[in-house]
Amino acid sequence: MAEAEGFALRLDGLSRRYRTRWALRDCSLELPRGRVSALVGSNGAGKTTLFMLATGLLRPTSGTIDVLGADPARTGMPAGASFLAQDKPLYRTFRVAEVLRAAAALNSHARWDAGYAARLIDEAGIGPQDRVRELSPGQRARVALAVALGRRPELLSGHRHLAGPATNRDDLAGAAVVHASTAGRQTTALVRGTEAPPAFRAERPTLDDLVLAYLREQESAA
Structure with a gap:
């Protein structure tokens, strides 16, 4: 497990078969901690199966999977991880x-x-x-x-949420800005990196801060 400590997700020859059909076969990858990544593939490529394996909801047919230093097939979803399925499973009769x-x-x-x-x-x-x-x-x-x-999954430590005077927005020019906005006299920004301009206050972002900032970045680029 010591080798996997620097990785959020590590797969080695991961495969899952349903009777005679392979949903995922011989998949290997390493995703370092501190990255924002997307999993892209056509329908039936095995994306959902991979996530089900990563959360411990399925067991692999062969190969290994490591999530935050733990084997989800044995421990279930690690405490530092969280997963939201696209069908948003909720008990409809519950308050x-x-x-x-x-x-x-x-x-x-x-x-x-x-x-x-x-x-x-x-x-x-x-x-x-x-x-x-x-x-x-x-x-x-x-x-x-x-x-x-609510599970408070581990965040990527390479980001900072900055807040400072709108008059100093130009001070962000040298930063790797994901998204910035100005309202009234204050500018807020999510940046990659740990250094903050002198006039700005830096805080660790929450996961929703990260998600919303990257979604807004995509909307601006569209």
Whole structure:
């Protein structure tokens, strides 16, 4: 395991077969910690199968997988990881408060942050007594995301969230800016790297800060 400590994800000859059909075959890769990456492939390429293997929901037919220094086939999803499936699985008859209580019980071995998850839902304007089946698709996505982020997955340490005077925005010119915005007298930015201009306050970003910044970057480039 010592060799895998520098990697968030490490696969070696990973394969998964369903009877006579291979969903994933002889897949090897190394994803270092501190990176933002995307998994791209055509339908049926094995993307979902890989994630199911990485979270311990499936066991490999052959090969090995290491997630944050642990084997999910033996330990389940490591405490520092989180996963949100595209179909956002939620019990539709549950109230939102019941979803959070279930998440707390199911993630008792992880770093579950009940207050953080509840705040994400409150900020989305969703009531704790609302039933999942009565929520819009977007609201259900926010509840599912709150459950995923409530595990407090490990973040990439190479990013900083900066806040400073709008008059000093030009000071960011030399930084690797992912996304920056100005409102009133304040400029905020997510940057790659740990150095901050003198007039800016630096904080570690949350996972939602990272996700939203990269999504906004893509929207600006489109």
